[in-house]
Amino acid sequence: MTLNKTLLSKIFMRSAQPMVLTSSTGTVLALNDAFTDLTGYTSKDLVGKPPLAFNFKSRANQTYEDLEQALVDTGFWEGETLEKRIDGEAIPCWVKIERIDEKDDKSGSFLYLGSLKDLSDDKLVERNLYRASNYDLLTRIPNRNLFLDHLRKNTYDANINKGQFAIICLDLDQFKSINESYGMRVADDILLIVGDRLLRNFAENSQDKTFIARIGGNEFAIFVNNLYSKEEMFAYARQVQNVLAEPFNARGKPITLTCSCGVSHFPSSATDADELMRSAQHALSIAKESGNSSVVFYDHSMAKKAQEQMQISSGLRRAATNNEFELYIQPKFSSEKKLTSAEALLRWNDPVNGIIGPDKFIPILEESDLIHEVGQWVVDEACKLATKIHALGLKDFKIAVNISQKQFEAFDFYKNIMKVLSANGFDGDKLELELTESTIAQSPDFVAETLGRLRKAGISIAIDDFGTGFSSLASLSHFPLDTLKIDRAFIKGIGAGKNSENIISTIVAIAEALNLNIVAEGVETERQLKFVLNNNIDEIQGFYFSKPLPYQEFIDYISSLGFI
Ligand code: C2E
Ligand code: CA
Ligand code: CA
Numbered sequence: 001m002t003l004n005k006t007l008l009s010k011i012f013m014r015s016a017q018p019m020v021l022t023s024s025t026g027t028v029l030a031l032n033d034a035f036t037d038l039t040g041y042t043s044k045d046l047v048g049k050p051p052l053a054f055n056f057k058s059r060a061n062q063t064y065e066d067l068e069q070a071l072v073d074t075g076f077w078e079g080e081t082l083e084k085r086i087d088g089e090a091i092p093c094w095v096k097i098e099r100i101d102e103k104d105d106k107s108g109s110f111l112y113l114g115s116l117k118d119l120s121d122d123k124l125v126e127r128n129l130y131r132a133s134n135y136d137l138l139t140r141i142p143n144r145n146l147f148l149d150h151l152r153k154n155t156y157d158a159n160i161n162k163g164q165f166a167i168i169c170l171d172l173d174q175f176k177s178i179n180e181s182y183g184m185r186v187a188d189d190i191l192l193i194v195g196d197r198l199l200r201n202f203a204e205n206s207q208d209k210t211f212i213a214r215i216g217g218n219e220f221a222i223f224v225n226n227l228y229s230k231e232e233m234f235a236y237a238r239q240v241q242n243v244l245a246e247p248f249n250a251r252g253k254p255i256t257l258t259c260s261c262g263v264s265h266f267p268s269s270a271t272d273a274d275e276l277m278r279s280a281q282h283a284l285s286i287a288k289e290s291g292n293s294s295v296v297f298y299d300h301s302m303a304k305k306a307q308e309q310m311q312i313s314s315g316l317r318r319a320a321t322n323n324e325f326e327l328y329i330q331p332k333f334s335s336e337k338k339l340t341s342a343e344a345l346l347r348w349n350d351p352v353n354g355i356i357g358p359d360k361f362i363p364i365l366e367e368s369d370l371i372h373e374v375g376q377w378v379v380d381e382a383c384k385l386a387t388k389i390h391a392l393g394l395k396d397f398k399i400a401v402n403i404s405q406k407q408f409e410a411f412d413f414y415k416n417i418m419k420v421l422s423a424n425g426f427d428g429d430k431l432e433l434e435l436t437e438s439t440i441a442q443s444p445d446f447v448a449e450t451l452g453r454l455r456k457a458g459i460s461i462a463i464d465d466f467g468t469g470f471s472s473l474a475s476l477s478h479f480p481l482d483t484l485k486i487d488r489a490f491i492k493g494i495g496a497g498k499n500s501e502n503i504i505s506t507i508v509a510i511a512e513a514l515n516l517n518i519v520a521e522g523v524e525t526e527r528q529l530k531f532v533l534n535n536n537i538d539e540i541q542g543f544y545f546s547k548p549l550p551y552q553e554f555i556d557y558i559s560s561l562g563f564i
Pocket of ligand 3: 464465485487
């Protein structure tokens with residue numbers, strides 16, 4: 001059977017594929033039922049008219065001229081377009097146009113067949129996927145992903161146009177406790193309200209294309225264009241805090257919240273999107289540490305410090321296993337200049353950087369749980385060194401070790417001290433623990449009980465850096481204590497006005513009233529020594545006599561003084 005024109009035109013008309021036949025100039029010659037179904041246009045509306053030229057809207061930045069050129073050059077074009085339905089609705093379509101080797105009877109020009117594929121369903125899926133990966137499901141505002149995209153675009157533009165902008169990362173303070181005390185629904189409601197408030201107050205009607213996202217559990221981020229000075233950025237962040245400080249009404253519960261903010265600025269904080277984000281979050285973590293409602297602006301010293309800390313902290317892990325710690329010993333003398341005891345002070349023998357002092361690494365040990373392990377080693381090593389000194393004939397020699405708050409608060413602290421004593425056969429009478437005022441300012445029952453048990457084992461307790469904290473007289477009299485160590489800062493002030501001297505006399509009076517032993521630390525000069533000796537101080541420690549020394553040097557030193 002040969003296909004005659006009538007048959008072909010029937011096939012054309014009834015095909016399920018939307019098709020349109022045009023002349024070489026785009027004038028519509030025929031369209032089929034499927035085309036009408038898709039677009040709403042009938043033959044009456046379009047035949048004789050060149051609608052493709054008006055309607056052409058490429059989705060790939062191609063122009064109608066590109067299409068015409070392709071048809072002239074190759075007789076073929078295909079691409080994604082937005083077709084318009086008769087009611088104005090846009091339909092995403094994949095369009096193929098092909099020259100067919102038939103000429104129009106009337107004009108004698110070639111015919112072109114356009115076929116369309118409706119992409120709406122695909123687009124819907126695509127759109128949903130896009131939404132799911134770029135928007136937060138709960139608040140329906142952009143998520144971290146989209147925020148980063150936005151940042152990338154804007155850093156690119158700002159690089160070219162010399163633009164400036166800031167990002168503010170904010171975190172709702174104590175959000176966890178809201179979750180715990182009111183439940184997840186209330187917490188979710190609050191997040192919804194926060195997103196909404198931020199949008200209403202900062203993004204809507206903003207001429208600066210302010211962009212807001214939820215970037216994590218209770219973290220939001222705001223992109224603000226055209227902020228130049230630190231003052232402007234702080235003021236903006238404070239405004240954000242004020243907006244969120246208004247009470248929330250979440251499921252009938254009035255709740256007030258505060259938030260902390262970390263701010264970074266393009267280009268002074270960073271010039272790349274990921275780094276900007278990291279720096280704002282770094283600033284935010286510092287803001288969170290420094291307490292509720294802080295605003296911290298990122299500066300480069302923070303990165304340097306963090307890097308240093310990272311290095312130290314990874315080095316410290318190694319130090320603990322490689323025996324890189326060492327105890328130095330600094331002697332204490334009685335007012336008659338007799339050697340009474342010594343303080344053990346920790347040093348880190350870093351194979352790369354040499355000897356590192358404790359101020360650099362104790363805080364990092366405290367942040368990690370390493371303080372327990374290292375602190376236990378310190379007590380053990382101190383007992384071992386003191387045992388050797390006892391064996392040299394100094395039977396009454398006492399060793400003091402520093403105990404950090406975190407170490408003291410561990411539930412097994414007392415037990416661990418006892419373990420060290422029995423493992424070394426060490427007499428508790430020869431051990432002193434130095435605690436700071438802030439350590440004993442925590443839960444008084446626990447402190448009193450632990451100190452009581454230690455005291456029973458013969459161990460004495462000294463309060464270190466005394467005068468810098470806020471110990472109440474009441475707490476001093478309630479706890480079983482032995483010694484107050486006057487902070488070095490007051491000894492330093494001797495001879496420089498009456499202030500420090502008055503404080504020293506007051507501390508001595510308190511110690512006498514409470515029947516406590518009193519130590520002056522940091523005595524460096526003859527003048528300081530005279531002053532403390534005139535003020536009834538029992539023991540003296542400081543560079544005037546000796547710096548903290550490695551064990552063997554300490555032995556050499558005390559033997560040179562004739563103590564052994
Ligand atoms: P601290 O307990 O107040 O120790 C006294 C500090 O003052 C020591 O510094 C010591 O070298 C220094 N010092 C002593 N006499 C003088 C003086 O006459 N002039 C001056 N300028 N300084 C003097 P170091 O050894 O650097 O220790 C610093 C801090 O590190 C200690 O302060 C203590 O809080 C902490 N620390 C040291 N070892 C340990 C330890 O094993 N565990 C814990 N938790 N902390 C420790
Ligand atoms: Ca100390
Ligand atoms: Ca001290």
